[in-house]
Structure formats: C-alpha cells, structure tokens
Amino acid sequence: MTAEMFFWVGVPYAALAALIIGLIWRWKTDQFGWTSRSSQWHENAILRWASPLFHFGIIFVFFGHVAGMLVPKSVTAAMGVSDHLYHLGAVGMGGIAGLMTLVGATALIYRRFVIKSVRLKTTRGDIIMYILLMIPIVLGFAATLINQVFGKPGGYDYRETIGPWIRSILTFQPQPELMTDVPLSFQLHVIAGLLLFAILPFTRLVHIVSAPVAYPTRPDIVYRSREESNALNGRVGASGNAQRDYSRGWKPVRKQSHESEDVPYVGA
Numbered sequence: 001m002t003a004e005m006f007f008w009v010g011v012p013y014a015a016l017a018a019l020i021i022g023l024i025w026r027w028k029t030d031q032f033g034w035t036s037r038s039s040q041w042h043e044n045a046i047l048r049w050a051s052p053l054f055h056f057g058i059i060f061v062f063f064g065h066v067a068g069m070l071v072p073k074s075v076t077a078a079m080g081v082s083d084h085l086y087h088l089g090a091v092g093m094g095g096i097a098g099l100m101t102l103v104g105a106t107a108l109i110y111r112r113f114v115i116k117s118v119r120l121k122t123t124r125g126d127i128i129m130y131i132l133l134m135i136p137i138v139l140g141f142a143a144t145l146i147n148q149v150f151g152k153p154g155g156y157d158y159r160e161t162i163g164p165w166i167r168s169i170l171t172f173q174p175q176p177e178l179m180t181d182v183p184l185s186f187q188l189h190v191i192a193g194l195l196l197f198a199i200l201p202f203t204r205l206v207h208i209v210s211a212p213v214a215y216p217t218r219p220d221i222v223y224r225s226r227e228e229s230n231a232l233n234g235r236v237g238a239s240g241n242a243q244r245d246y247s248r249g250w251k252p253v254r255k256q257s258h259e260s261e262d263v264p265y266v267g268a
Contacts, residue, residue: 004176004177004179004180005176007176007179007187007191008165008174008176008178008179009169009174009176011191011194012169012174012194013169014198015194015195015197015198016169016197018197018198018199018201019197019198019200019201021201022198022200022201022202023200023201023206023209025201026201026202026206034206034207034210035204035207036204036207037121037204039112039118039121042115042117042118042121043111043115043117043118046107046108046110046111046115047108047111049107050103050104050107050108050111051104051108052104053100053103053104053107054100054101054103054104054105054107054108055104056100057097057098057099057100057101057102057103057104058101058104060093060096060097060100061094061097061098061101061140064090064093064094064097068090068158068159068163069158069162069163069166069167070163070166070167071163072159072163072164072167073157073159073160073163083154083157084154087148087154087155090148091144091148091149091155094144095144095149098137098140098141098144099141101137102137102138102141105133105134105137109130109134112126112130125202125203125204126203126204128199128203129199129203129204129205132192132195132196132199133196133205135192135195135196136189136192136193136195136196139185139188139189139192140189140193142185143183143185143186143188143189146183146185147183147185147186156183156186158182158186161178161179161181161182162178162179162182162186162190164178165178165179
C-alpha cells in the first residue's frame with residue numbers, strides 16, 4: 001500500500017468505522033456515561049464565558065466546513081457567488097469563528113489544568129482528548145493564516161481538491177490523487193481531524209452527537225438529604241429514627257433488615 005492510499009483512503013475509512021462502531025458500542029454499554037461530565041460545580045468564573053465562546057465558535061466552524069467541503073463549487077457559482085466573494089466570506093467569518101474556538105479552548109484547558117479542583121477531576125482520557133482536540137484547531141488556524149491570509153492572492157482553492165476528495169470518500173468512490181498536491185498544512189489539519197473523529201466515541205466529546213429532545217417534558221429532579229426527606233415524611237421506625245413513606249409510588253429495590261432501618265438499598 002502506498003502512502004497516498006494509506007493516508008487518503010485507509011485512514012479516512014478507519015476513522016469513519018471507529019466513529020460509527022464506537023458510537024454504537026458506547027450507546028449499548030455506557031448510556032449513563034454519555035455526558036460531558038460538567039465541572040461547573042468546581043469552577044464557574046472562567047467556564048461561564050469560555051464554554052459559550054468555544055461552543056459557538058466550534059459550531060460555526062463545523063457548519064463552515066460542511067458548506068465548504070460538501071457543497072460543490074458549481075453550486076455556489078450557480079447562485080452567483082464569485083470565487084473572490086466566497087474567499088472573503090470564508091476567511092472573514094471562518095477566521096472569527098476559528099479565533100473564538102481557539103481562545104475558548106485555550107481558556108478551558110487553562111481552567112482544566114490550573115484550577116486545582118478541576119484538575120483533580122481530570123482523567124487520562126480527558127488529557128488525550130484535549131491534545132487531539134487542540135491539534136486540528138491549531139493546525140486549521142495555522143493553515144488559514146499561511147494559505148488564505150498571507151498566501152497567494154485569492155488563497156488556496158480547497159474546493160477543487162479537498163472538497164471533492166471528501167465527497168469521494170463519503171460516496172465510497174475514493175480519489176486519493178486529489179490530495180497529493182494539497183499544501184502540507186491542510187493535509188496535517190485533515191489527518192488530525194480524522195483522528196479526532198476516531199476517538200470521539202471513547203471520550204466526553206460523545207455528547208456532541210446527542211440532543212436533549214426529551215428535556216422539556218422530563219419530570220423534575222428533586223434533591224433532598226436523607227434527614228430532610230425523613231423529616232418531611234414524619235415517619236418513625238422501631239429504632240426511633242424517621243422512616244421514608246413509600247405510599248406515593250417510590251419503592252425501594254430492596255429493603256434492609258428492620259433493625260438497621262427501613263431504607264432503600266443502593267447497589268453498585
């Protein structure tokens with residue numbers, strides 16, 4: 001297998017397979033872990049501005065990539081969008097979104113590793129995730145500056161190479177030759193992005209493929225301490241301690257012995 005086939009056919013399909021199979025496996029084995037594991041309890045001053053900045057930025061970046069890669073150049077031309085106008089829009093709006101993403105991600109990483117309470121909740125998987133997240137962000141920002149801002153007039157037209165290559169992968173008619181003469185900065189950005197997609201199902205990034213569709217209709221979650229709940233129920237057992245009232249439908253999975261107190265068993 002040549003390097004061309006490995007990087008521009010093998011790696012994309014391996015990443016796509018890891019993404020799909022990983023999401024199915026994660027859903028079947030770890031639905032309760034399908035979460036971003038919020039650390040807002042530990043620190044909120046930085047999170048309150050860095051998180052929206054990063055998330056809005058990455059959303060705009062994502063849809064910008066979708067429009068640039070999946071919409072053929074002929075379609076925008078038929079809509080009356082010239083190459084120059086497209087270039088200005090992509091660099092202008094894409095640059096702002098990229099800067100938002102970079103600044104927001106940097107602030108979140110600073111918070112993650114400098115604030116002690118947040119750092120103590122950080123796992124090895126989180127560290128790997130942050131590294132593989134920052135690499136494509138930095139490489140993409142660098143590729144834009146090198147090729148689109150400070151490069152030749154009009155920038156590099158990735159819609160004639162990278163865009164058709166991605167569409168050829170998704171239609172299972174790969175054309176790896178399209179990536180041969182793509183600038184190295186863009187090539188590295190693409191490879192880093194594919195690796196990020198491959199590890200996505202196995203990290204907290206899995207939350208990006210979920211939507212809170214049932215959130216508005218779910219029942220309220222009420223948090224009470226055991227003592228408060230027992231006091232509200234006003235029941236007292238043989239031991240003299242208050243007991244929970246199960247008459248309203250809340251029933252334990254298993255009761256402990258009468259001597260220890262009639263409370264629900266919480267298993268591992």
